[in-house]
Amino acid sequence: MTGMSDSNKRTRRRFLKATGGIATVVALAGCSGSSGESNNTNNQENPNSNGGNGNGNNSGENGNNGDSGGGQQTQQNIEADTSKKLQLTSGSVTTFDPVAATDAVSGYIIHQMFDALMSYPNGEADPVKGLAKEFELSDDKTTYTFKLKDAKFHNGKAVTAQDFIYSWERLAASKNSNRAYFVLDSLGVKHETMTQNGEEMYKPGSLALKASDKKTLEITLSEPFHAALEVLAYNTFAVIPEGILGDIEGYDGEMSYEKFTSTAPVGSGPFKLKEYQSGTQVEITRFDDYFGGKASIAGVHWQIMDKSTASYQYAIAKNVDSFDIPTSQYDQSKIDIKRGPDNLGRKFGTYGPLKNGETVQYISVPMIITYYLGFNMEKVPKPIRQAFAYTVNQKQVIENTFKGGGSPAYHLTPPSIYPGGAKAYEKHAKQAYPYGYNQIQLDKARKVMKDAGYGPDKRYTVTWTQFQDAAWLSLAKLLRDQLSSAYIDMKIQQAPFSTLLEREHSGKVEVYTLDWIADWPAPDNFLQLLNPPQTDTSKPASLTGTNWSSKTGDAAKQAKQAYQRVLDNQAPTKKAKQTRNQAYIEIEEANWEDVSILPLYNSLGERFTYDWADIPSFGGMGRERQKLDDVKIAKQRG
Numbered sequence: 030m031t032g033m034s035d036s037n038k039r040t041r042r043r044f045l046k047a048t049g050g051i052a053t054v055v056a057l058a059g060c061s062g063s064s065g066e067s068n069n070t071n072n073q074e075n076p077n078s079n080g081g082n083g084n085g086n087n088s089g090e091n092g093n094n095g096d097s098g099g100g101q102q103t104q105q106n107i108e109a110d111t112s113k114k115l116q117l118t119s120g121s122v123t124t125f126d127p128v129a130a131t132d133a134v135s136g137y138i139i140h141q142m143f144d145a146l147m148s149y150p151n152g153e154a155d156p157v158k159g160l161a162k163e164f165e166l167s168d169d170k171t172t173y174t175f176k177l178k179d180a181k182f183h184n185g186k187a188v189t190a191q192d193f194i195y196s197w198e199r200l201a202a203s204k205n206s207n208r209a210y211f212v213l214d215s216l217g218v219k220h221e222t223m224t225q226n227g228e229e230m231y232k233p234g235s236l237a238l239k240a241s242d243k244k245t246l247e248i249t250l251s252e253p254f255h256a257a258l259e260v261l262a263y264n265t266f267a268v269i270p271e272g273i274l275g276d277i278e279g280y281d282g283e284m285s286y287e288k289f290t291s292t293a294p295v296g297s298g299p300f301k302l303k304e305y306q307s308g309t310q311v312e313i314t315r316f317d318d319y320f321g322g323k324a325s326i327a328g329v330h331w332q333i334m335d336k337s338t339a340s341y342q343y344a345i346a347k348n349v350d351s352f353d354i355p356t357s358q359y360d361q362s363k364i365d366i367k368r369g370p371d372n373l374g375r376k377f378g379t380y381g382p383l384k385n386g387e388t389v390q391y392i393s394v395p396m397i398i399t400y401y402l403g404f405n406m407e408k409v410p411k412p413i414r415q416a417f418a419y420t421v422n423q424k425q426v427i428e429n430t431f432k433g434g435g436s437p438a439y440h441l442t443p444p445s446i447y448p449g450g451a452k453a454y455e456k457h458a459k460q461a462y463p464y465g466y467n468q469i470q471l472d473k474a475r476k477v478m479k480d481a482g483y484g485p486d487k488r489y490t491v492t493w494t495q496f497q498d499a500a501w502l503s504l505a506k507l508l509r510d511q512l513s514s515a516y517i518d519m520k521i522q523q524a525p526f527s528t529l530l531e532r533e534h535s536g537k538v539e540v541y542t543l544d545w546i547a548d549w550p551a552p553d554n555f556l557q558l559l560n561p562p563q564t565d566t567s568k569p570a571s572l573t574g575t576n577w578s579s580k581t582g583d584a585a586k587q588a589k590q591a592y593q594r595v596l597d598n599q600a601p602t603k604k605a606k607q608t609r610n611q612a613y614i615e616i617e618e619a620n621w622e623d624v625s626i627l628p629l630y631n632s633l634g635e636r637f638t639y640d641w642a643d644i645p646s647f648g649g650m651g652r653e654r655q656k657l658d659d660v661k662i663a664k665q666r667g
Contacts, residue, residue: 115350117350119134119334120333125142126286127265128196129206144180145160146175149650153650159262160178174248180319194271199274201231205276218248220251253605256550262654268297269294312331315328321658324658324659338355373395373649393635395444398546399555400630401543401629402627403626404417405541413489415477418624420471440457446551491539495541496524535574558626582625584618587615641665
């Protein structure tokens with residue numbers, strides 16, 4: 030996840046007035062991007078070079094070993110040395126504050142030092158209990174009562190329910206929080222608002238949280254929410270000691286904010302910070318009093334290297350235990366699959382030889398992420414959008430541009446969380462996708478253009494804007510050449526990721542490239558991008574820059590009504606889920622009709638690990654949501 034705007038601080042009530050929607054992620058929550066060379070790994074924001082954030086726990090009391098049928102680890106016969114550190118590379122870190130971090134790198138490291146009530150075990154999509162020992166849900170599906178495990182912070186204090194109340198109040202009210210919408214809107218904790226400078230804002234101290242005793246936390250939502258447990262597994266909801274910072278009302282703080290966020294963060298995770306040198310390195314060390322048991326390694330060291338090519342050369346020199354391979358160096362023919370896919374779609378095998386002669390362990394995982402083209406529908410007429418769709422062969426995109434690092438995408442919802450799963454996803458796409466399943470249909474692209482009055486003597490000019498990335502530039506050039514025969518002249522421009530996002534959300538782009546990473550594994554987390562009221566760039570709460578309305582698309586009404594049914598059926602019940610599932614499909618089909626967003630591919634997470642390291646397998650939420658306390662390092666490296 031990268032980047033947030035000030036609009037994330039709006040409350041749900043205010044958001045309702047602005048868009049008519051609920052339980053939304055505002056601004057840029059699931060967006061990610063890549064600068065420089067594409068990396069044929071996890072989300073193009075991988076933890077060993079450009080990182081990710083998330084929540085996973087595979088330790089002790091969670092009762093889940095992360096195996097899910099595929100084998101927890103890729104290498105079983107290591108004689109482990111608990112004094113060894115895991116060696117990785119990383120991009121630049123911005124903060125160690127869970128409520129402030131919006132970049133992937135910081136979140137991944139934060140995840141090792143902090144814990145939340147729930148967690149994704151090794152990045153698998155089904156949340157399990159983290160600091161929560163047990164919980165109950167009220168009959169009206171709005172109040173969760175959590176009993177806490179016995180756990181300690183790195184400063185020796187016991188974790189209490191009041192610590193959670195303090196931590197979440199910081200999330201909602203601190204000037205340092207970039208994720209207030211997670212507790213106010215996404216999870217929807219009941220709260221009050223106030224008017225300040227003409228704006229309706231969160232009223233500090235009004236979160237419906239109660240500590241009935243030291244180990245019991247009661248959370249009341251404004252309405253039922255089917256993905257509450259999934260959202261609670263997010264890093265943002267991590268607990269810190271009550272009063273340690275003074276950035277909310279009623280607290281003076283035990284240490285300065287600068288000290289906490291750069292040199293002395295205090296969490297309850299399996300590791301604590303040992304050393305941080307900005308732009309150079311981060312090192313965390315084992316926390317021996319961790320509630321899940323001592324980590325099997327002494328710590329983790331990240332060498333900060335922002336360029337993927339430099340990071341790869343560092344790995345080839347055997348300076349790291351696990352690494353990524355840039356697209357330019359990646360050779361799919363070097364993969365030898367030994368087993369899989371398992372029930373999560375994971376495959377296990379080897380990759381090699383590398384330039385240094387080594388053959389390394391390999392794992393691939395279908396990620397819960399979709400890369401897509403977005404169209405500003407106010408600037409790009411429907412025939413142009415349809416011509417793009419007829420011209421794109423999603424399978425060709427994966428095989429030729431991204432070297433097989435994913436699967437073709439026909440829905441915005443990724444296969445693993447699509448209603449009915451991956452088989453239902455594929456069946457629906459094969460039977461109903463209107464622009465050619467795994468094929469280019471230039472004749473139909475030309476026809477739709479001719480029917481709209483375009484031709485050799487009346488061509489259409491459109492500008493494609495992308496983040497700075499060599500693989501995406503290659504795709505842009507390919508499509509530009511193909512679209513030329515359909516009477517479309519496409520100009521290509523590249524921009525820094527932050528600039529692209531700013532231009533998208535202000536409606537200043539025509540065709541643009543982006544992706545959406547799951548904040549929680551449910552279709553509505555993706556399909557909110559296809560709710561027309563949330564695409565209006567004249568409104569501060571817009572999620573994407575498509576400007577989909579009845580003026581720009583024939584199926585906008587269908588999408589809006591279907592999404593409203595999703596919003597009206599948020600309860601964690603079978604009946605509500607059935608209603609949502611039908612509405613999800615209707616939204617996808619409305620998008621097919623109007624081509625607001627053109628899905629391209631779902632990425633494949635891959636990890637390459639030397640034989641002397643044993644790292645548990647990860648799931649579709651990403652290895653960024655995997656704790657590293659169960660890693661094993663052999664006594665002898667290399």
